[in-house]
């Protein structure tokens with residue numbers, strides 16, 4: 386990609402890192418940085434911190450990589466601590482609905498200008514953070530791979546790709562450090578196309594969550610794929626109207642994907658074989674949130690499409706319906722056919 390910038394050579398951490406929201410993403414990325422010699426502070430909830438205190442932090446990946454940090458070596462906090470050495474970088478790893486609150490907590494504890502990199506899905510978290518905590522410097526980032534908590538204190542990267550972030554002078558010294566940690570990081574002059582490219586794929590998350598099916602079974606359900614394709618088509622129309630060309634995140638260009646999704650199973654399984662190389666039990670994290678009764682990120686995903694469409698004088702009724710379906714207190718699971726009917730498809 387034209388806007389990629391490569392970094393200098395020395396892998397000297399510019400200072401400590403704070404992981405705000407020690408969950409799947411925060412523990413995986415923080416765990417890798419820790420192994421590369423970075424001082425990492427993990428701020429998280431009791432459930433995760435307790436597991437880390439009992440089991441330490443184990444980080445694995447699909448290439449067979451494995452590292453373990455003993456519990457005694459971890460710096461774990463239930464709230465943003467007053468640190469003697471100010472962090473050189475904060476990684477914001479909470480779900481989108483928790484951004485504003487986490488941002489306010491960061492602003493109350495950190496010097497003005499501290500760099501905060503949002504490693505969240507959606508396209509607006511850095512802006513939400515900036516309006517809740519304008520004293521801090523906010524940068525958008527993107528995590529392309531899936532990370533799952535396989536057991537207490539064990540976080541696993543199940544797919545591949547390079548982290549992406551908005552270019553900023555303060556991030557460049559981190560490039561060799563991330564590289565040394567086994568975390569490829571690419572800086573982009575404009576991250577929006579990358580964020581939207583990822584969001585187009587994340588539009589399957591609410592479909593998966595509502596279907597009640599594991600990811601692979603859901604992708605093998607043509608009705609579910611038709612819903613996913615319809616959501617993508619609304620997003621693609623809004624993006625075109627906004628003059629944003631989404632980055633290609635899979636083997637297929639974004640505008641070809643809806644056509645492929647709508648194919649009958651016998652053809653889809655041939656054309657999109659790579660998409661189906663998923664563990665039989667894997668689910669989207671939105672499905673997990675739904676199962677645990679936690680708020681989902683549907684507004685940051687489908688809601689973002691609705692807002693982009695509206696800003697350009699368009700409608701995105703199916704994305705709007707998905708927001709509605711998932712925003713009630715106890716969303717009802719819907720099979721592919723019922724979901725199609727609910728979206729008038």
Ligand SMILES: NC(=O)c1ccc[n+]([C@@H]2O[C@H](COP(=O)([O-])OP(=O)(O)OC[C@H]3O[C@@H](n4cnc5c(N)ncnc54)[C@H](OP(=O)(O)O)[C@@H]3O)[C@@H](O)[C@H]2O)c1
Nearest residue numbers: 406408409410428429478479480483487505506528531532
């Ligand atoms: N997991 C993946 O594969 C993946 C991949 C790419 C991108 N992402 C994105 O990355 C972001 C994080 O996802 P995740 O899967 O890592 O979520 P997660 O496992 O739920 O981790 C977030 C953790 O932060 C905690 N938290 C929330 N507010 C906090 C606060 N103010 N102080 C301390 N801890 C706080 C949460 O607790 P509560 O549950 O109590 O809120 C939760 O334990 C999301 O935007 C997600 O879409 C995830």
